[in-house]
Amino acid sequence: MKKRKMFLRMIFASLLRRRSRMIVALLSVAIGATILSGLVSIYYDVPRQMGAQFRNYGANMIFTASGDELELAAVNNAAALIPDEEKVGVAPYRYENVRVRDIPVVAAGTDPEGAKATSPYWSVDGNWFTGAGEMMVGANVAESFRIKTGDMLEVTYTPMTDDSAADADNVSYFTVTGILQTGGSEENYIYMTLDDMSALTYESDRVDLAELSISAGAEELSGYADKINAADDVHASLVKRVTASEATVLTKLQALVLLVTIVVLALTMICVATTMTAVVAERRKEIGLRKAIGASDRSIIREFMGEGMLLGLFGGIVGSVLGFVFAEQVSVNVFGSSLIFRPLLVPITVIASIAVTGISSLMPIKSATEVDPALVLKGE
Amino acid sequence: MSLLELKNVYKIYGDLHALDDVSLKVEKGEWVSIMGPSGSGKSTMMNIIGCMDKPSKGEVLLDGVDISKESKKNLTTIRRDKIGLIFQQFHLVNYLTALENVMLAQYYHSMPDEKEALEALERVGLADRAKHLPSQLSGGEQQRVCVARALINYPEIILADEPTGNLDEANEEIVVDLFHKLHTEGTTLIVVTHDPEVAEVAQRTLVLRSGKLSKEVVNENFTGKIHFDS
Numbered sequence: 001m002k003k004r005k006m007f008l009r010m011i012f013a014s015l016l017r018r019r020s021r022m023i024v025a026l027l028s029v030a031i032g033a034t035i036l037s038g039l040v041s042i043y044y045d046v047p048r049q050m051g052a053q054f055r056n057y058g059a060n061m062i063f064t065a066s067g068d069e070l071e072l073a074a075v076n077n078a079a080a081l082i083p084d085e086e087k088v089g090v091a092p093y094r095y096e097n098v099r100v101r102d103i104p105v106v107a108a109g110t111d112p113e114g115a116k117a118t119s120p121y122w123s124v125d126g127n128w129f130t131g132a133g134e135m136m137v138g139a140n141v142a143e144s145f146r147i148k149t150g151d152m153l154e155v156t157y158t159p160m161t162d163d164s165a166a167d168a169d170n171v172s173y174f175t176v177t178g179i180l181q182t183g184g185s186e187e188n189y190i191y192m193t194l195d196d197m198s199a200l201t202y203e204s205d206r207v208d209l210a211e212l213s214i215s216a217g218a219e220e221l222s223g224y225a226d227k228i229n230a231a232d233d234v235h236a237s238l239v240k241r242v243t244a245s246e247a248t249v250l251t252k253l254q255a256l257v258l259l260v261t262i263v264v265l266a267l268t269m270i271c272v273a274t275t276m277t278a279v280v281a282e283r284r285k286e287i288g289l290r291k292a293i294g295a296s297d298r299s300i301i302r303e304f305m306g307e308g309m310l311l312g313l314f315g316g317i318v319g320s321v322l323g324f325v326f327a328e329q330v331s332v333n334v335f336g337s338s339l340i341f342r343p344l345l346v347p348i349t350v351i352a353s354i355a356v357t358g359i360s361s362l363m364p365i366k367s368a369t370e371v372d373p374a375l376v377l378k379g380e
Numbered sequence: 381m382s383l384l385e386l387k388n389v390y391k392i393y394g395d396l397h398a399l400d401d402v403s404l405k406v407e408k409g410e411w412v413s414i415m416g417p418s419g420s421g422k423s424t425m426m427n428i429i430g431c432m433d434k435p436s437k438g439e440v441l442l443d444g445v446d447i448s449k450e451s452k453k454n455l456t457t458i459r460r461d462k463i464g465l466i467f468q469q470f471h472l473v474n475y476l477t478a479l480e481n482v483m484l485a486q487y488y489h490s491m492p493d494e495k496e497a498l499e500a501l502e503r504v505g506l507a508d509r510a511k512h513l514p515s516q517l518s519g520g521e522q523q524r525v526c527v528a529r530a531l532i533n534y535p536e537i538i539l540a541d542e543p544t545g546n547l548d549e550a551n552e553e554i555v556v557d558l559f560h561k562l563h564t565e566g567t568t569l570i571v572v573t574h575d576p577e578v579a580e581v582a583q584r585t586l587v588l589r590s591g592k593l594s595k596e597v598v599n600e601n602f603t604g605k606i607h608f609d610s
Contacts, residue, residue, distance in 0.1 A: 017475035294460025
């Protein structure tokens with residue numbers, strides 16, 4: 001039989017045949033590994049989860065014209081530079097002065113789906129406009145004109161050109177589908193689709209700006225903006241109050257999770273060290289015997305370290321599974337969405353668990369080598 | 381040259397002389413008993429001969445080497461290579477089977493050999509108990525496993541500390557018979573005991589009193605067999 005085989009046979013026998021004692025040690029390692037794995041999962045998933053939360057606060061990138069005019073095609077081309085999976089929504093806007101009941105009002109033409117995605121906090125009493133002949137009215141406008149959902153509105157547009165012949169009014173009719181409440185300036189506008197806006201104003205492709213909601217960190221966003229600006233068709237700028245506060249909250253949250261992880265690691269080490277000290281104290285006679293029959297200090301260290309590391313391995317495997325379950329529960333309860341399973345975390349947890357167990361076993365194992373066989377084996 | 385020679389050995393703890401100018405010789409293949417009351421220095425002498433302690437003064441020559449001058453590390457090597465230890469409390473590793481306990485001594489000495497370890501258990505009549513844990517064995521059986529472990533590496537000396545102290549008469553007889561067998565095969569035996577019946581089985585009995593060798597009795601009618609009074 002090879003020495004290595006006997007070594008493994010001994011440490012497995014020690015763990016398996018002393019189950020009741022070793023289960024306590026295994027539990028301390030497994031709990032530590034569970035919390036470690038769970039917290040690291042959360043640490044890496046927080047940006048994604050928080051990013052999704054922050055998308056509720058509106059657009060974080062704005063496209064404007066880099067030259068005289070901004071065309072819808074240029075907006076679409078620039079938006080295509082951002083990966084689809086990170087793009088929450090793109091809402092192009094075109095604003096025009098129109099008249100309702102002969103009173104000037106600002107009309108905004110947009111893509112309702114895009115606006116819904118970039119401004120999820122907008123509250124609509126009724127329904128969003130979806131197609132031709134439908135309109136959504138800001139709460140202030142609705143109040144001034146005593147407009148309610150279901151009303152038919154006549155909207156008049158007068159082109160501002162030098163050609164007086166072309167200055168004839170263009171009139172369109174819209175059904176009000178809903179009243180928009182935002183608490184902001186958006187309540188002063190009326191909203192229609194870009195196609196209706198084009199039909200009303202005789203212009204087809206011009207927009208004033210586009211709002212984008214992108215699920216990415218501040219650095220990635222800056223990268224996308226630089227890439228878009230380099231193409232020179234569109235000027236992309238970040239909505240600093242959103243991206244900066246997102247970055248600040250993320251940094252603080254990640255720092256908090258990191259701090260808790262370090263504290264848990266330290267507590268696990270203390271726990272494992274205490275357990276190993278108890279294991280060594282309980283086995284002083286056995287250590288004395290091993291030394292008496294010829295075990296060197298190095299052999300004793302190897303055997304106890306082997307046991308400790310095997311505990312770390314088992315604890316790490318149990319911990320990486322339970323850690324994912326723990327992180328998933330936290331994710332579902334706090335962020336309301338599932339966690340992404342990161343397979344790399346399994347070997348990392350196992351290695352960390354082995355390392356932590358190994359390091360925390362050093363002191364107790366060192367004391368094991370100081371056992372004097374003559375003293376502990378003395379007959380009664 | 382004697383296999384073991386103690387020359388004017390002292391072991392002093394403060395004012396206490398646990399061993400006080402002890403000199404003795406043990407020849408190869410000899411069976412010697414060391415007797416004495418509690419506190420006479422038996423255990424101290426056993427620890428020094430067993431390379432688990434060093435004398436305060438004097439020389440201890442084992443196979444010509446003065447072990448009183450050796451480092452702790454070298455003493456471990458000498459103990460592993462030359463001495464087989466048997467204890468009153470058996471001291472088996474409780475989570476290893478009888479066979480694995482014997483193989484443990486092989487593991488530290490050279491290379492574990494399951495077949496050889498099984499043969500050693502066969503010699504002490506425990507081949508059928510090889511897979512049992514110490515808790516599943518009687519005291520006598522545990523002591524026989526201890527004997528098998530002590531002899532597995534063919535040591536120069538088997539050093540037994542009260543080997544029958546925890547055994548009933550039947551098991552005491554079995555263990556003494558095993559010693560007789562080992563002696564016949566040429567093994568040197570040093571048995572520390574306070575039991576006169578066990579001590580008298582040996583070829584020679586040394587009596588310790590207050591750390592000094594007070595008496596030496598040679599067994600003229602040596603048979604290697606135990607005779608109980610009752």
